[in-house]
Amino acid sequence: MSHEASLTRAQLRTPKAAAIAGIVFSILFLVVFWLFRRAIPADPLEPGVWLARDIQSARYALNIIPFAGIAFLWFMGVLRDRLGEREDRFFATVFIGSGLLFLAMFFTSAAMIGSIILVYGSTQAGGMMNSAAFQVVRATAYIVMNVYALKLAAVFMFSASTIIMRTGIAPRWIAIAGYILAALLILGSSQVDWSVAVFPIWIFLLSAYILTVNLSRPATVRGE
Numbered sequence: 001m002s003h004e005a006s007l008t009r010a011q012l013r014t015p016k017a018a019a020i021a022g023i024v025f026s027i028l029f030l031v032v033f034w035l036f037r038r039a040i041p042a043d044p045l046e047p048g049v050w051l052a053r054d055i056q057s058a059r060y061a062l063n064i065i066p067f068a069g070i071a072f073l074w075f076m077g078v079l080r081d082r083l084g085e086r087e088d089r090f091f092a093t094v095f096i097g098s099g100l101l102f103l104a105m106f107f108t109s110a111a112m113i114g115s116i117i118l119v120y121g122s123t124q125a126g127g128m129m130n131s132a133a134f135q136v137v138r139a140t141a142y143i144v145m146n147v148y149a150l151k152l153a154a155v156f157m158f159s160a161s162t163i164i165m166r167t168g169i170a171p172r173w174i175a176i177a178g179y180i181l182a183a184l185l186i187l188g189s190s191q192v193d194w195s196v197a198v199f200p201i202w203i204f205l206l207s208a209y210i211l212t213v214n215l216s217r218p219a220t221v222r223g224e
Contacts, residue, residue, distance in 0.1 A: 019214060021074035021209030026200035028068035033196055040113070044142035048134050051120045059118060065110045069103050076205070079160075079210075084222055091159050091166070098155040105149035112141035146196070153199040159184035160206075172207055178202055184206035 038057035042049055076099045080092065116137055161178030164170045181198045188195040 013020045017106075019207040019211030021071045021078065023211070025068050025075055026204035026207065027199040028064055028071060030197060032061045032064050032068060035064075036113075037085070039201045044139045046138075048116075054184035055117055057111070058113065062110055062114045062117075065107065069107060072099070072103055075207070086221070091163050094159040095163060097158065098159060102149050102152040105144050109141045109149060111147035112137050112144070114175055147153070150196060150199070154182040154185040157199065157202060164206075170178065170206055174206055174209060177205065196206075 028098040035057040039053075039055050039061075044122050076096065081097070116134065157178045161182070164175040164178070165172060185198050186194055
């Protein structure tokens, strides 16, 4: 029984779990971004006309966000476990801290959008549009996500890429791509609307590589 327990634990620690979680996060994050853009204009100073239209897409996005967050946490945890004793304390601290802060701000921004939709549904139609409260919450949600959260996502990519370069857990080209895309995210997150897609795309590349490598191992192990 103890042998089965240790075997199960070893399977849980495999990088396949990190790869699958990273791919799930990437897909869900891109879906959330697409749904929000269908319902909510990119301009944070818009008057809120979108509230009078079909906002079901935004509701779908808000329901998906917690699952994306769980997948990201799992990705972080199992990727760190993959490092094992090779983990550098300094970069690991930056890696974990930036990832958790990104997730917290991602949730905070989503909660603000959710509160706008909730309050609008409980008041008379048009009562919130062009109001000072709406403008403040809407602008704050935009700043939290596009300025702070995405900057922390860039820090996460920088630290993860540095860890990859130092430990060799993934090819150098993925680390170099991480540096370039992180720089793009830092410089353009508040200027270029689509730059938010840079983060999940890089995680997808890293996760796909880890999954490919992991799937090629069982056949070798069985042949020993």
